[in-house]
Amino acid sequence: MAPPDGSRYAAPLAIVYDPSDPTTLLAKQDAQLWLADRRTPKIGFGMAAGGLVVTIVAIGLLIRDARRRGVSWWQWYVDAPAARRPRR
Known part of the structure; x- marks a missing residue:
């Protein structure tokens, strides 16, 4: 079965050399x-x-969520008690 004309595996119309190689x-x-x-x-x-x-x-949603929980920006990556409080 021959590949259809114009497909990647069909015989090319003309052959040229790669200028860099x-x-x-x-x-x-x-x-x-x-x-x-x-x-x-x-x-x-x-x-x-x-x-x-x-x-x-x-990132915006994470920041908004952290601010709603009352966590200051310098406490986001430390073990802060405010980060462990349950939501009300």
């Missing part, structure tokens, strides 16, 4: 698609921005 062959079609790719960087940036937003929201 002349012993490596590149398919002209694959190289053109790689250079024309504008979607992947946008997806990567979106994922990084989304992760940053989630991190900032989590």
Whole structure:
């Protein structure tokens, strides 16, 4: 069974050499698609921005929760009695 035309495993339209390594062959079609790719960087940036937003929201919620419990900022990482009080 032959792979479909235009797929990654189909025979390339033309062969060109990699400029940085002349012993490596590149398919002209694959190289053109790689250079024309504008979607992947946008997806990567979106994922990084989304992760940053989630991190900032989590830190904000942790700070808000600590302040509601009456824990001062210098007591967050020490064994403070205020941190062990049950919520009311």
